[in-house]
Amino acid sequence: MTPDTPAPPSPQDFRQLHRLDVRWAEVDAQGVVFNAHYLMYFDTALSAYWRAMGVSLADLRRALGGLFYLRRAEVDYRQAARLDDQLAIGLRCRHIGRSSLSLQGAIFRQDTLLAQAALVQVWSGLEFPARAQPVPELLRELVADFDSGKEVLTLRLGDWDALGAAAGFVRQAVFVQEQGISPELEWDDADAISLHAVVFNRLGDAVATGRLLPDGHIGRLAVRRESRGSGVGQRLVQTLMQRAQQAGHAEALVNAQTRAAAFYRRLGFTERGEGFMDAGIPHIEMRCALTSL
Template sequence: MTEATATPQRKDFRFFHRLRVRWAEVDMQKIVFNAHYLMYFDTAIGDYWRAMALPYEEAMHSLSGDLYVRKATIDFRGSARMDDTIDVGMRCARIGNSSMVFEGALFRQGQFLVGCELVYVFADPATQTSKSVPTVLRDALMGFEAGEPMRTVETGNWDTLGEGAGALRRAVFIEEQNIPKELEWDAHDAVVLHAVARNRVGQVIATGRLLPAEDGVSHIGRVAVHRNLRGGGHGAAVMKALEEAAHARGDRVVALNAQRSAESFYARLGYLPQGDGFEEAGIPHIEMRRTLR
């Protein structure tokens, strides 16, 4: 930590990663083996990037660099034990020209147990020589710590949004779910309304489209979220933008064909199942609808 005498407080952090101590992490003293604490903090850093809506590997590739640990310091004040639920707070405390300092604190309920300081250097992956931290990454980190939104959502046509939306759909539907490409692309793309969510470095992290209404019922489809960022609210943000567009043009009901694996996601957004399930592209689906107000 920056001041050895200062005891971190939960209020010092806006981001927390929760975990439970496992049997394999406890030593013969029946407390967490000291080396595992660094793993806890490193795991929390991974969730920190997800909270920033950054798929780490792709984001760093787009920024032509990567982060390398320069120094890791652990401050032991107490011990966690088997089956404890602990919260790991992380924050980006400082950013220099090519380095950044993360501070972490591990809490059991309100009790501070272990602190950490991680110094990273932004560098060229090929040569591992330091580079200036890109302004867009610097701004995203400081924005996150200030509580600023980590994504934007825009709607538009395929000419404007198709490159990013298409790349994400290809990754999710064709590459991840093995849907034949001839079933993924159709004539609707050129004429319907599309929505994309972007993170602070400009990557498309979620997308969907709104088809024309028939008898007051519009249809949302091709909803996709980056596989590393699911559960972060990005799909819901795209759905909200498309629903607002449907409501603005006077549609009364929104329908969609939900993959069964995503049924609970749409149910949380107020969609109700209709009729029996069916298969599409070899994947179980169910029609769902929501009345717009």
């Protein structure tokens, strides 16, 4: 490598890494990934990149009346990815032009660089044929702030009068529409006496919510599908745990859906007692001591 040659990227160069396992359908008879699938990996990671900022491409289309389309893609293959490899794919913006984003991508197996990519995404309106338009200032600031390590999501705390509409929007989408819970079971009198937390993205949309009851119970934790895997759920629970400790509680409690139990275990919660059904969904009581916060 000459002095003018940039050093190859490492996983630490990327704020967000999308992880996936190589599947049987993606490899040849020798167990090596077909070259074309690397572009699919980068495209999948691109969706995760936007989710980490709290938005989806559908959100951008709805709120800003436009979308990004791929103008150019170059892949530099270094080493082969193989069947059952656990890959980490990173993306970061290297330059924002008048109407485009220039992105650098990299695929890693642990710390080993397998492939690099240079992608150019162009912003356009919704008309056909697509025509390049200036990247909205909101998106310029969002991408620049995210890649520089700044916080791009806002967490607000308040009562039901202040945050009920936003919290209700998320809960309606997750619990009622997605999970099929009856509206009569979703809304209860506890909302009026709880502390609510809602996370908003830069578009002003609520993407996640949760509540803390006066007895230290954390509940109604919901994250919109587009924002899952971004860490926003963990941030919500940790914030509510801190507020529970400040209120004098020795432990935080949650009646977790059993499919979410592993998420709470990672935050220090442990199961207590037998499982039970609530609104037709299996639950388990979990507790976490707050002395170590």
